[in-house]
Amino acid sequence: MVLPPSSSSGVPVHDDCLEQFNILKLKKTLKYIIYGLNDKFTEIVVKSTSASTDYEDFIKELPENEPRWAVYDLEFEKEEGGGIRNKIIFYSWVPGDAKVKARMVAASSKEALRRLLLGVATEIQGTDYSEVDYETVLEKASKGA
Template sequence: MSRSGVAVADESLSAFNDLKLGKKYKFILFALNDEKTEIVVKETSTDQSYDAFLEKLPENDCLYAVYDFEYEINASEGKRSKIIFFTWSPDVAPIRSKMVYASSKDALRRALNGIAVDIQGTDFSEVSYEDVLDKVSRGKA
């Protein structure tokens, strides 16, 4: 449970394990339920397009996301994959929403084992493919 008193739903952990171990999903979007008491799965997707993922990020509300990011640094090393945790908190989101998401993040983040990189996004430039690739390939976030 987080500082805000928000719990992580079992379905959120199951979906994450399906992504991580079963490669069942490309990405998962997590949101707070209507009562703001639990972090639940908002949507899962098998769409391989990073642009499809970006289109799902709301322009004016917060959410969390986990993305199985595949990339290639050079042809000799082949493809790599890292699981990325996104905290999406646009500048124009309601203050209350930003506060609850910020204080609830740790509960979800700690529950998800196997995350390689954390990315905080407040606008689309911070979560562009190029920016994410740069952070993932340097091993920094």
């Protein structure tokens, strides 16, 4: 089943997107999920999932020339013995080298996916790898943790 379009682009979200997110959020068996547009730009689909805890593995899945969205279950230690925290981070990855049509559809479709993913704590927007490096994301996620 495909969830109906709820964005200005009219691009629907495949129901597997929400199913995989719930596995990440509730079962904790996944570390991240990569979402993207199908080849015809007509649907948001799951491109990949992983249980790898290596942040670099996650970053390698963000292509240099194609938009993606992702969720990452970030685990970090709060400063001064504040304990371990987990936050689900939503990424909007739209590199400058992406084709214009792909960037436009990605921009207008993001909210359709984002609204379905209840429990996301922080959102990161990236157009190059420096904006999604671990330290940058950790700094943003740890505020108010």
